Amino acid sequence: xxxxxxxxxxxxxxxxxxxxxxxxxxxxxxxxxxxxxxxxxxxxxxxxxxxxxxxxxxxxxxxxxxxxxxxxxxxxxxxxxxxxxxxxxxxxxxxxxxxxxxxxxxxxxxxxxxxxxxxxxxxxxxxxxxxxxxxxxxxxxxxxxxxxxxxxxxxxxxxxxxxxxxxxxxxxxxxxxxxxxxxxxxxxxxxxxxxxxxxxxxxxxxxxxxxxxxxxxxxxxxxxxxxxxxxxxxxxxxxxxxxxxxxxxxxxxxxxxxxxxxxxxxxxxxxxxxxxxxxxxxxxxxxxxxxxxxxxxxxxxxxxxxxxxxxxxxxxxxxxxxxxxxxxxxxxxxxxxxxxxxxxxxxxxxxxxxxxxxxxxxxxxxxxxxxxxxxxxxxxxxxxxxxxxxxxxxx
Numbered sequence: 001x002x003x004x005x006x007x008x009x010x011x012x013x014x015x016x017x018x019x020x021x022x023x024x025x026x027x028x029x030x031x032x033x034x035x036x037x038x039x040x041x042x043x044x045x046x047x048x049x050x051x052x053x054x055x056x057x058x059x060x061x062x063x064x065x066x067x068x069x070x071x072x073x074x075x076x077x078x079x080x081x082x083x084x085x086x087x088x089x090x091x092x093x094x095x096x097x098x099x100x101x102x103x104x105x106x107x108x109x110x111x112x113x114x115x116x117x118x119x120x121x122x123x124x125x126x127x128x129x130x131x132x133x134x135x136x137x138x139x140x141x142x143x144x145x146x147x148x149x150x151x152x153x154x155x156x157x158x159x160x161x162x163x164x165x166x167x168x169x170x171x172x173x174x175x176x177x178x179x180x181x182x183x184x185x186x187x188x189x190x191x192x193x194x195x196x197x198x199x200x201x202x203x204x205x206x207x208x209x210x211x212x213x214x215x216x217x218x219x220x221x222x223x224x225x226x227x228x229x230x231x232x233x234x235x236x237x238x239x240x241x242x243x244x245x246x247x248x249x250x251x252x253x254x255x256x257x258x259x260x261x262x263x264x265x266x267x268x269x270x271x272x273x274x275x276x277x278x279x280x281x282x283x284x285x286x287x288x289x290x291x292x293x294x295x296x297x298x299x300x301x302x303x304x305x306x307x308x309x310x311x312x313x314x315x316x317x318x319x320x321x322x323x324x325x326x327x328x329x330x331x332x333x334x335x336x337x338x339x340x341x342x343x344x345x346x347x348x349x350x351x352x353x354x355x356x357x358x359x360x361x362x363x364x365x366x367x368x369x370x371x372x373x374x375x376x377x378x379x380x381x382x383x384x385x386x387x388x389x390x391x392x393x394x395x
Contacts, residue, residue: 001051005120006043007162007212009050011036017054021047030054048208074098074152081373090357090374093346097149104153107139111169112161115197119165123204127239130194137193141186144176151177151325152346155288155299155332156391163292164203164211167285172196174281178318181325182277195249196278198242202232202250214293226262229254249275253282256313268315276315280322283310299333300388328353334394335385337375340364342394349378354385361394368395 001020012033019028027050028034042050074094080087114136118128144150154173159166175196179189203211206228210221217225233251236242252275255261257268271279287302297305306314307323327348329335336342341364347357355377362368377383 001053003049003051005049005162006039006047007208009034009039010160011039014057015052015054016057017052019054020051023051031057074101076372078370078372081369081371086376087372087374090346090359091372093149094359096147097152100143100147100149101153103143104147104150105157107136107143108157108159108169108173111136111140111172111197112159112165115168116161116165119168119201119204122201122235127235130240130242133194133197134190137190137197140172140176140193141189144173145180145186145189151331152344153332155330156344163289164200167289168197168200170285170289171199171278171282174285175278178277178281178322181321182318191246192274192277194242195246195274196281198232198236198240198247199250199253199278199282200228200232201235202228202230205231212292226254229263245272246274248272249278253278255279257315258312261313276318280306280314280318283313284322298388298390299330300328300335303328303330323353324348324350327356329356329385329388331356332391334389334391336387336389338384338386340386341375342366342389343375344391344394346374349376352378358385 001023004019014031014033015028017030018026019034021027028038074097076091076094076098080091114132118133121128147153150173154170154177159169172193176189176193179192184192206225210217210224213221229251233247236247236250237244249272251263252266252271255264255266255271255275256279257271257276259265259267268276283306284302287297287305288299290296303323303326307319311319325331325348327345329345331345331348333345334342335345335358337358337360341360342362343358343360345356346359349355349357358375358377360369360373360375375383377385
């Protein structure tokens with residue numbers, strides 16, 4: 001039987017065969033959903049993993065091929081509300097998103113599986129070959145470079161795995177996406193992806209009672225967490241023999257261009273270019289996904305924090321490019337228009353981050369549209385975005 005960390009279990013999860021506490025003690029039977037009370041019992045008794053020979057049962061309606069974005073979110077098999085050249089272009093953009101969705105989900109899943117396996121092994125003092133990571137880094141770089149729809153796919157995608165592993169995958173994709181905006185060469189994008197995948201490996205040395213803490217962190221907790229860039233750098237250079245130009249991202253990714261970061265409090269000119277890219281991706285990905293101690297922050301709110309409260313942490317040129325490419329209401333996020341219609345941002349307008357292109361999905365009464373309708377806020381000046389909403393509300 002294989003071990004499953006309780007961190008990878010969630011209420012409602014079911015497996016094709018029984019789950020055991022040990023080789024003789026059944027915890028939950030086959031095809032029986034795990035409850036929150038079950039998970040609480042495991043924590044109460046200090047149990048960190050369970051055993052099973054079964055596979056996780058996918059929920060009804062979930063894509064059986066890959067986990068992630070539910071099918072139909074970008075439904076384009078609807079008549080046009082207004083059949084013109086712009087609508088045709090916007091429909092084509094969504095159709096391209098649909099065609100790349102399956103491949104994106106597959107790359108993301110393989111990335112998650114490798115990160116999960118490697119980070120868990122590292123937590124037990126066992127280390128992997130760099131070769132496997134270079135292969136997934138190449139796939140991420142090539143897929144991101146070839147598909148302009150990556151922002152929509154990232155913002156609409158969800159993954160239920162342990163937050164640290166999912167975060168590394170999201171941060172890597174966002175990092176490579178920004179590197180692509182900066183016109184990095186393919187070899188440089190691959191190096192960026194590889195460095196990003198290993199950036200948080202030092203977190204495996206942080207005790208679970210600290211990393212999983214739901215309340216306020218103590219001063220000792222913070223000191224423990226702030227050691228992870230150094231320990232990560234040591235693991236990468238001493239155990240995995242990763243070249244220093246890539247391992248340095250793990251050491252520097254919590255620095256700030258104004259010198260207020262950690263662990264070395266270095267200034268902008270001492271921070272490597274790859275690190276500056278990853279710092280932005282890491283921060284954005286962290287904010288828009290949930291943590292044990294907080295809910296996810298809406299992409300609009302995350303972007304606002306990055307360009308206001310945290311602006312001195314990042315390279316200004318890179319943040320501006322990130323903003324211009326994604327818009328203040330990032331591509332792939334949900335919005336409510338001033339006439340109360342709802343929709344998804346599908347394209348940014350350069351230098352006008354508050355006036356992107358919207359695919360309208362619901363009318364003012366909350367009814368789902370039965371036609372394809374698009375609003376370009378650069379052309380329809382009577383409308384504006386009233387508020388950001390979770391992606392789950394727009395369909």
